[in-house]
Amino acid sequence: MSKQNSNDDKNNNFFNKNPLITFAIFSIVIIMLFKGLVGDGSAFNANNGTSTSRSKQVSYSEFKGLIESKSLSKVEIGQSYIKAKSADGMIYTTRLIPGDVNLVSLLDSKGIDYSGFSETNWFTEMFGWLFPFLLIIGIWMFFAGRMQKSMGGGILGMGNSKKMINSEKPDTKFDDVAGVEEAKEEVQEIVDFLKYPARYVEIGAKIPKGVLLVGSPGTGKTLLAKAVAGEADVPFFSVNGSSFIEMFVGVGAARVRDLFEQAKKDAPSIIFIDEIDAIGKSRAAGGMMGGNDEREQTLNQLLAEMDGFGTDTPVIILAATNRPEVLDAALLRPGRFDRQVLVDKPDFEGRVKILKVHMKSVKMDDDVEIDEIARLTAGLAGADLANIINEAALLAGRKSQKTVKQSDLFESVERAIAGLAKKSRRINPKEKKIVAYHESGHALLAETTDGAKKVSKVSIVPRGLAALGYTLNKPEEDRFMMQRFEMWAEVDVLLGGRAAEEVFIGEISTGAGNDLERSTDIIKSMVQTYGMTDVAGLMVLEKSRQSFIGGGQQATREYSDKMAEEMDNFIKSSLEEHYGSVIKRLEEYKGAIENMVELLYEKENITGDEVREIIVNFEKENNLKSKVIESVNEIKEELKEDAKMVKKDVKDEDQTS
The missing domain is CATH 1.20.58.760 (Peptidase M41)
Structure with missing residues (x-):
């Protein structure tokens, strides 16, 4: 029984998702039913439906010969063709020759009963009236289906935002995120709350409902959010802020409601909104008219949803932006985004740890000195460091090397800082x-x-x-x-x-x-x-x-x-x-x-x-x-001390892991 129901559900889903095909099939079935029931409107079909299987089409001269031989018992004359019935039940049809005025005289002279009939019926007339409307409806449904695909589902894109929401359970851990130790400490209690919510509810503590990750591009905000979900082992709903914005007012608000409904069903869970400044810009910075536009509708819905949580609802909202100064004040107040976590560019030790993480999957030569590369990359973000390691691996592969050498890393750093070497550019x-x-x-x-x-x-x-x-x-x-x-x-x-x-x-x-x-x-x-x-x-x-x-x-x-x-x-x-x-x-x-x-x-x-x-x-x-020797000696001593500290930290981390 359950198998039958599942098949029915699949069929219903198919027809619901393909309204144009459903409409075409329905129209064909209706036409065929009416055609079978109504027929062609002639008296022969009305009185003798079973005899229609014995019919023969003849030429006009043969038809006149049948009249001469008095083989016909009844004749019906239409606008374009003639039907006649013989004594044995055979029905003959032929095309009418326009202008033949002798046909009626011939029928009268032979004493054959004749009458006229209409070749159309009420169904064909009705279909002729309805066909233009059916064509318009079909065209409208075709373009509505195209808009549905391009705008995320539903009529004009409303009511189905699931395609725009990426739902997963990341396997990223805090060990995969390096160089942002302070930020990891800030979000650690969120992981603890998602794992053991009762511990906080019983004591009366209120966990932050929202955490805003602020930092320059490439510093690892999205990776840190995934690590929080991975450590807590909860569903991770990620969406970009621009996905809520459409040209139709109300679409973004509907998508926000849909997102929060899904997160509540799978609670405990994490909602991550990347580039939240796309929908969270200050309403005071709007147009001169201050109109009720789509962005404002979406922001209002987001504010309402974030206020709608109870203290015991284990749903955490993480958001990322590199423009915190443009966000609306209502979004940053306590009770919504209670906490702002700075995900800053890494310092020297952070760069060493980030380089070590990205070097795990690359075969490095024994001459590679991580601390030397870290010194050359001051001011670069984690994404830049990852790109440097990858560029060095590509350079080594281009040279058919088995491992990445220190020279490859130096060249990769120069590419990142100064650009690609123009060896073909000849200067005089x-x-x-x-x-x-x-x-x-x-x-x-x-x-x-x-x-x-x-x-x-x-x-x-x-x-x-x-x-x-x-x-x-x-x-x-x-x-x-x-x-x-x-x-x-x-x-x-x-x-x-x-x-x-x-x-x-x-x-x-x-x-x-x-x-x-x-x-x-x-x-x-x-x-x-x-x-x-x-x-x-x-x-x-x-x-x-x-x-x-x-x-x-x-x-x-x-x-x-x-x-x-x-x-x-x-x-x-x-x-x-x-x-x-x-x-x-x-x-x-x-x-x-x-x-x-x-x-x-x-x-x-x-x-x-x-x-x-x-x-x-x-x-x-x-x-x-x-003026050089003294500064060189001082620098060498500082480098030795820093290298010892870094190697000690790395060794301690390896032993701990």
């Missing part, structure tokens, strides 16, 4: 000479200026869209602020390229355009924002508001024209003063620059150690007080 010797002196100037100032980032690599191989060469600087450690002397040091390093062109070539080029722009911006920020000069003292001239995490800034000018003139004069004089000191430094180290340029011409790429060796040798030959 004159431009190559300019680039070599330019990059050597940057490198020398970086190594001989206190507070500057030390050199990791110097290259005159074109990379990216416009760079003809580059100097890769790596920070000695993770930095979250800069002191005034370090900002001036960065200005000196940026001016080193332009100054080297003037000192050694005697002419300047357009290659220093970006260096001058960045130098100007640094000094301007020292005046306007950080209060590091005497131009404005401690007064802040521009209030900058970061538009989104990791993005640009919008500044508002709040100073007079006189102050602007004083600031311009200070920036100009500061650049000239530091440019003069940079030129003196380059003239002092002319021999080191020439040796560096010669080595660059030969190898095209030189390491930071080679740069430091050239400078130290020049200082020894000319009895100069070394």
